Structure formats: structure tokens, C-alpha cells
Amino acid sequence: MNIPQMITRLYHESIDAEHDLGNFTSFLRVCCMRYLALQLSGQIPIDDRVALSSLDVEPILACEKRDYH
Template sequence: MCQIFTSADPGLYASRARSIRLRGVATSLRLENVYWQALEEIGRRDGLSVPQLVSRLHDELDEAGALGDGANFTSFLRVTCTRYLQLQLAGLIPREAGAPIRALDARAVLAGERDWRAAARATQG
């Protein structure tokens, strides 16, 4: 089992920092390459560069009041990438890279996610 994971290209889990402006302030974000790749894919779906996507996510998270004390924005980005892939696997986000995220009905996706997670919990026991 572990060979499936341990034989991954080391470049995927190598991390790199990128300088990005958030609300006009230059900051450095360090993520593993696999997360940068996922952010590129997410942004590309809506015609956004990674800095534009990250800035938009930051602003929306801040507007929602979720960037309070102790918030870890890089952890949020990792979770965003993971949820993106999970939602694709669940069929709640189309796998076709040409389908924009902004065109999706967020309420329907979130309701579908709740149902999907509840069904997964029920099968686990």
C-alpha cells in the first residue's frame, strides 16, 4: 500500500515559496508543489492567475471573518486544494477543466458535500 504513496515524484512534495500581494502587502507563501499545481488548475478554470486566485480567496475569507487570530492561511490553501479534489471525486465539481468554478451553484455543491460526507460516515460505521 505505502509504495503507492512513497513512489511519488519527490518534486510533488518539495515546497517552494512564492511572493504574492495580499491587500497591497507583499507576502511570501510556502506550499508544496502539488498544492501550487492544484491552485493553478483552480485559477485557470476561472481565468485567474495563482496570485489573483490566492488574493481573491484571502479577501473572501477575510470578509467572512475567518482570518482572525490564529488563522493559518497556508493551511487554508492546502485544505482548499484537498476539498477541490474531493469535490471532483464526489462529482460535485465537474472534472472538465473548462467548467468555471464561478458558474457552479455554491449552495448545491455544499449541500451535496454534506450529503456525501454523511453517506461516507454512515458506511464507516
């Protein structure tokens, strides 16, 4: 997936989740920073040859929910 495709997908997912799209740019910044933080914490690999779709997302999401809710 290239960057325009990813942004479009996030936009459509935001619409489906009924998020306020008035601040979509800020949402994108938060997504980027969370991605980098997950890499730095070792929860997702830094190696860009590893496809994100190959990861088991349940433990990652459980940590996110525990740490940020």
C-alpha cells in the same frame, strides 16, 4: 482568474469572514484538497474547460454543510 488572483481573493474573503489568518497556508491546503475531493466525488467537473462560475453552487454547498457540519 490566475493563481495569484485566486489566493488574493481567498485572503480577502478570509479577512472579511474574520478567520484566523495565522494559519492561512493550512487553509489553502484544505481548499485544494476539498476541490480535488469534490472532483473525485463527481460534484464538480474534472474538465477544466467548464468554468466554476457556471456551476449551480447551492447543491454543492448543501452537501458540504450536510456532510461536514
